[in-house]
Amino acid sequence: MSFFSKCSAAAVALVVASGGNAFADEEMDRILNEAMPHMHHSCESILANYPDDEEAVAEIVRLMVAVSLFNREFDVLKEIPDEAQRETLRVEFIDRLEQVCEADPDTLLAGAVDTATKDAIN
Numbered sequence: 165m166s167f168f169s170k171c172s173a174a175a176v177a178l179v180v181a182s183g184g185n186a187f188a189d190e191e192m193d194r195i196l197n198e199a200m201p202h203m204h205h206s207c208e209s210i211l212a213n214y215p216d217d218e219e220a221v222a223e224i225v226r227l228m229v230a231v232s233l234f235n236r237e238f239d240v241l242k243e244i245p246d247e248a249q250r251e252t253l254r255v256e257f258i259d260r261l262e263q264v265c266e267a268d269p270d271t272l273l274a275g276a277v278d279t280a281t282k283d284a285i286n
Contacts (some may be wrong), residue, residue: 192234199227205273207265228274229257232281242284257284 202224205213214220233240244250261280264271 171179185282192230195230195234199224199231199274202227203272203274206270207273207276208269210273216238224273225261225277228277229281231274231280235278236285238285253284257281260284 202210203225210221210224214224240250240253243254259279260283261276264276264279265273
């Protein structure tokens with residue numbers, strides 16, 4: 165498993181466990197404020213800026229997944245109550261995020277996360 169995969173796996177596990185879209189407006193404002201300073205990063209630059217910090221990358225990806233799910237009005241726990249299906253969602257997200265980032269390392273990470281989120285839940 166690549167460094168990016170490990171970070172993504174941790175991030176998605178946290179978001180899926182938290183319920184995805186089950187965020188109050190105040191919580192979403194906090195998430196957006198925390199995510200904003202990282203929105204300029206590409207897939208490549210996030211790893212370059214945090215080369216040995218899986219937790220930081222996972223947290224940034226987690227924030228971006230939360231924003232994507234919120235924007236799609238998708239509550240993971242409500243829409244996918246089965247734990248095995250949520251695990252499948254997590255694997256699909258990670259695979260898709262890796263595909264997008266490997267195809268173009270300069271793509272914005274937020275866009276790659278959004279694409280991976282959209283593809284995984286559809």
